[in-house]
Amino acid sequence: xxxxxxxxxxxxxxxxxxxxxxxxxxxxxxxxxxxxxxxxxxxxxxxxxxxxxxxxxxxxxxxxxxxxxxxxxxxxxxxxxxxxxxxxxxxxxxxxxxxxxxxxxxxxxxxxxxxxxxxxxxxxxxxxxxxxxxxxxxxxxxxxxxxxxxxxxxxxxxxxxxxxxxxxxxxxxxxxxxxxxxxxxxxxxxxxxxxxxxxxxxxxxxxxxxxxxxxxxxxxxxxxxxxxxxxxxxxxxxxxxxxxxxxxxxxxxxxxxxxxxxxxxxxxxxxxxxxxxxxxxxxxxxxxxxxxxxxxxxxxxxxxxxxxxxxxxxxxxxxxxxxxxxxxxxxxxxxxxxxxxxxxxxxxxxxxxxxxxxxxxxxxxxxxxxxxxxxxxxxxxxxxxxxxxxxxxxxxxxxxxxxxxxxxxxxx
Ligand SMILES: [Zn+2]
Ligand SMILES: [Zn+2]
Ligand SMILES: [Zn+2]
Ligand SMILES: [Zn+2]
Numbered sequence: 459x460x461x462x463x464x465x466x467x468x469x470x471x472x473x474x475x476x477x478x479x480x481x482x483x484x485x486x487x488x489x490x491x492x493x494x495x496x497x498x499x500x501x502x503x504x505x506x507x508x509x510x511x512x513x514x515x516x517x518x519x520x521x522x523x524x525x526x527x528x529x530x531x532x533x534x535x536x537x538x539x540x541x542x543x544x545x546x547x548x549x550x551x552x553x554x555x556x557x558x559x560x561x562x563x564x565x566x567x568x569x570x571x572x573x574x575x576x577x578x579x580x581x582x583x584x585x586x587x588x589x590x591x592x593x594x595x596x597x598x599x600x601x602x603x604x605x606x607x608x609x610x611x612x613x614x615x616x617x618x619x620x621x622x623x624x625x626x627x628x629x630x631x632x633x634x635x636x637x638x639x640x641x642x643x644x645x646x647x648x649x650x651x652x653x654x655x656x657x658x659x660x661x662x663x664x665x666x667x668x669x670x671x672x673x674x675x676x677x678x679x680x681x682x683x684x685x686x687x688x689x690x691x692x693x694x695x696x697x698x699x700x701x702x703x704x705x706x707x708x709x710x711x712x713x714x715x716x717x718x719x720x721x722x723x724x725x726x727x728x729x730x731x732x733x734x735x736x737x738x739x740x741x742x743x744x745x746x747x748x749x750x751x752x753x754x755x756x757x758x759x760x761x762x763x764x765x766x767x768x769x770x771x772x773x774x775x776x777x778x779x780x781x782x783x784x785x786x787x788x789x790x791x792x793x794x795x796x797x798x799x800x801x802x803x804x805x806x807x808x809x810x811x812x813x814x815x816x817x818x819x820x821x822x823x824x825x826x827x828x829x830x831x832x833x834x835x836x837x838x839x840x841x842x843x844x845x846x847x848x849x850x851x852x853x854x855x856x857x858x859x860x861x862x863x864x865x866x867x868x869x870x
Contacts, residue, residue, distance in 0.1 A: 476582060477585065477589075480582065481583075481596055483599065484600055485599065487583060488609075491575060492576050492579070493643060496530075500531070508540050508543070516564070518551035520565065523567060524566035524569055525858060525860040525863075526568075527569065538848075538850060539834060541854070542831060542849065544850075545849075545853035549827060549857075556799075577613075580609055580613055584613060587622075593621070601629065604626065604639065610622060623747055627743040627744065630736050630740050637732060640711065641711040642708050648716045650870055652713065654863030655683075657863075658681060658684055658863070668791050670866075671855050671856070671867050672792055673797055674784060674793060675781050675784070677865070679774070680773065680863050681776065682773050682776030683769045686768050686769040686772035686773070687714055690710075692727075705734070705768070707770055710768075710770065715732065781804070787811070794857060795856060795857050820856065823856055827846070827849045830847050851868060851869075855867035
C-alpha cells in the first residue's frame with residue numbers, strides 16, 4: 459500500500475543558489491521568484507498552517523491579511539471549511555478589540571513574506587551582477603521590472619545603480635512600452651479587482667439603501683478609486699510646462715492596463731497609460747545617472763515614480779471624508795471593523811454608537827460561524843445546511859470591506 463504524501467513542515471523557502479539561477483528565463487527575476495514563494499506560502503497555509511496555533515495567533519494580531527492576500531486565501535479550493543474555522547478565531551479577536559478599546563497591530567503576514575522574498579532575491583541578484591558575464595545575461599533576459607528596479611537601486615552600490623538605471627533607460631527607449639516591464643508581472647488578483655470594480659454602483663447610494671454587509675467607507679473609497687482610475691486612463695492632455703502629473707502605483711497601473719481577461723480590450727488606453735509612466739520613469743532614471751540625485755535616491759528609497767498614486771490617494775480621501783460624515787450620526791450606516799476601529803481611534807466619543815452596532819453584528823456573524831462549524835462535524839452532518847454555510851464570506855467583509863472591493867460579500 460503506498461504511503462501518504464508527507465505534508466510540508468513549513469513554507470519551505472525556495473532554494474536560491476545564485477544570480478545565475480535567477481537569470482535563466484525571460485522577465486523580471488524578482489517578480490518570478492516572489493510569485494513562486496507566494497504560491498508556496500498559500501499552499502502551506504491551505505495544507506497545514508491554517509490549523510497551527512502560531513499562525514492563528516499572528517492572524518489574530520493583525521486581524522487577518524490585506525485584501526489581496528485575503529482574496530487569495532478565499533479563492534483557494536476548500537476555502538469554505540478552512541476559512542470558516544479561521545474566521546471563528548478572527549471574529550473572537552475582533553470582538554475583544556471592540557470591547558477592550560484596542561486596535562490590531564502588525565502588518566499583513568503575506569505582504570511581509572513577499573517583501574522578505576523580494577529583498578532576498580534583489581540582494582542575490584545585485585551580488586551576482588558584480589560579475590560582467592552575468593550583466594550580459596541580465597540584459598538578454600530583459601532585467602528587472604521598474605517597481606523592482608526602484609527597490610534594487612537603493613541597495614546597490616553607486617556604480618551598479620547607475621548601470622542598472624542605464625539598462626532600464628535603454629530598454630524604455632526601444633520599442634513600444636511593455637506592460638510587464640513597467641508595472642511588474644500581472645498577478646491573479648488584477649482580474650478579481652477588475653470584476654469587483656465593474657460590479658460597483660454608478661454613484662454612492664443613500665445610507666439607507668446600502669445593502670447588508672456593505673461598509674459605507676469602503677464603498678466610498680472604491681468608487682473614488684474607480685473614478686480616479688478612469689480619469690487617469692482617459693486622455694487628460696499633457697500637464698502644464700514644468701509640472702508633472704502624479705502617477706499610479708504599480709497595482710493601479712496594472713488595473714489600468716489589464717481587464718479580467720488579461721490584456722485590456724482598449725490597447726489605445728493601455729499604451730497611453732504605459733507611455734506616460736515610462737516618460738515619468740525615464741525622467742527619474744536620467745536623474746539617477748547624475749551623482750547628487752543618486753545620493754538623494756539613496757536617502758529616499760522609493761524614488762519619485764510610483765511613490766504617490768492618484769487612485770490610492772483618492773480612495774483614502776473618500777474613506778476619510780465618509781468617516782467624518784458618519785461620526786456622531788444617530789443611525790450610522792454599516793462599517794467594516796477596520797473602519798470602526800479607525801473611527802474610534804480618531805474620535806472615541808462620537809464612535810460609541812458605531813462601535814456598539816459593530817459589536818452586535820460581530821456576534822451575529824460569529825453565531826453563524828459557530829453554527830456552520832457544528833454542521834460540519836460528523837454527528838450533525840445530515841442536518842440541512844443554510845445561510846450559515848457562507849458566513850465565512852460575510853466575516854471577511856465584516857473585518858475588511860476592501861476584500862470585496864466595497865461591494866457585497868459572495869463568491870470571488
Ligand atoms: Zn519585478
Ligand atoms: Zn498582504
Ligand atoms: Zn470599511
Ligand atoms: Zn494606487
